Amino acid sequence: MASTAQDVTLVGLCDGELDSKKHQSSYLTNKLGGHPDWLPTISRQSPRCARCGAPLTHVVQVYCPLQASPYHRNLHLFACPGAECSGRSDCWRVLRSQGLEAAAQTPSRPVAAQEAPLSATDWCDTADDWGMEEEEGDDDDGWGGGVKKGSQVQEEAAAPEAGAPAEMDVSSRLQDLNLGDSQTDVPVLRPFFISVEEELDLVGEENDLRHAQQLLKEYERREGVAVRELEGNEGGGGGEEKYEKMRARHGDAVFSRFMKKISLCPQQILRYCRGGKPLFISEPPSNMGQIVSACGSCGGSRTFELQLMPALVSLLQREDRSAEAELEFGTVLVYTCTNSCWTEGSGSAVEEFCFVQTDPDQQLFK
Template sequence: MAAPRACKETTLGFVERTENWRLSRQFFPSKVGGKPAWLSMTDIPTSEKLNCRKCGAVCVFLMQVYCPITEQGTCFHRTLFIFCCRDPTCHKHSDNAAFVVFRSQLPRENEFYDYEPPDEDVPLGEGKDCNSSGGDVTDDSLCAVCGCFGGKKCAKCHMKSYCCREHQLIDWKAGHRKECGSTGSIANGCKQILFPEFELVTESEDYHHEDMDDGGKEESHVQDDTGDKSEINVAELEKMALSESKEDRQFAKFKKRTDHEPDQVIRYQLGGQPLLISCENQPQQQDIPPCSSCGSERHFEFQVMPQLLIHLDVDSLEASIDWGTLLIYTCAKSCDGASAYLPEFLWKQDIVPESNK
């Protein structure tokens, strides 16, 4: 995704069905669901690094956004990855414990990809071994179920890799018990655990200033009113009314801004301001921890919208995975750390339930 620069305009992302091959890592995709299309093939996160901080299970791939920083040589390729726990009960109100975020970046000249970009219209040929283009890890050594680092092999056939016992069990039940030892692959444990797969396509937000929220106008109106010498302090009154309906106002603002493009699933604006869904639980600067690698402050980079939930097949009558909006903050220097996958920060903002008001 081309990151917008000086003008700070917002780029919107939408989900679209596409051929599977377009979403493989050689095409540097932005995508939702399926397995992660890793950027760097070293230091691929292990199950321990993907543990849900509520239940300890391995978080599965939610989405990735390809967002190079063109003026920074080390970020010629750059992708942000979000993982989340599949257990709905781990998704608590305004709590990020069921999410894990990583940033990976590479210079143009690197050991994994050609200097020239791939031909976007040609699938990689069957003959071309795209799995062994350098690096410590090949796609075969990734977990057959979730696609993260597969440190354990099936003890019987030594063919399939898994990140943890749970995922091996899922695959075994899904059919590996029948195919184990034979060639060909029918087992598909992935289906039970991965989110539906989509490409993320982007476009600039077409939003005009005259459509902007009317906050400015209203304030000047209040100023005028305090000028007349009536006994009721209008400004005071307005302030009270405002605090009562503050929640609804922030939500109304959110809705107004998104109604133009109701299908948007992400909003990207590097170093910009997120569109908050509620006036409650807004992140303050001190809530955003500095980069754990270089200590620089983190800035806002993009947010995931509630619209994405519609495409994830997570709705059930009981508890389901849910969020108001997910705000992603990344190292303002986009530093190169000791690992090829550096943790970044996610803030989960929800709409306050009626019962808590």
């Protein structure tokens, strides 16, 4: 049974378009769309669809380091833009990459190839802003601090050796740029920043309303009178009646529970709760425990970490605005290695597990 602290959920929200002319994103940036920003030690990945073999589109990048770990840590989610591949789990891929922090590279602090299990509590204590803590003290518009530091890290990693001609450095960077942009057949989605709020902060308002309604009901019992519900509905049960109608229409208690859970913030595009419980949009398979495969790197178990939400779908537009992306889903659940295993010095990302559920009523989020 998960502890109360482990139930803390972070909610991701779309927070403005990432304009490349004003902002330089890095692996420290949480964003949707655009090109993936890899750690300096990680080689560029070009995942393809397991069904049709087409190059996958980058959907979401999350910077999610774990406390008590010496590693920077990223999750990148990719999906196939093909219409026939929409909503299929095998047409999504999630890659986890890690890299040592500078302080962890000293001989006095050896690093094991595999880390000890880390709880969601540890992560949320110090990283609930998803890597934006370095922004303090910056004069920019609130994004400059984290972005600037990420850019500096990448520039240092790409700096030429002493005595090397400057032209060689410029040439190598241009070559890397060409390699990264050569896949013109891969749709690039418009990039947006992702901001974060604790769900508990949103729930506070609902608790205040529930408390007020409880006091109202006590007054009604004491005085023997009926008073209109605070929600503004006639008949003293509008909210429950609407909820019951939704259940009758869909015949799916799981979907109704999903809608009720996100009702405080319908615009949420991502939920993060490592080691917590996923929020299913429809009844999950009875053998879900067997469907989530073991870690392909260390063979250990996987734990739930985050999920993409239906409100994200309407934001998935091609960067050239030629057409909307052929990506539709109800929720995309991501399970990652419980130990967050990593081989020191590795230059390749580790693949994790995605499970996609379609939306019973996608039009509610359009």
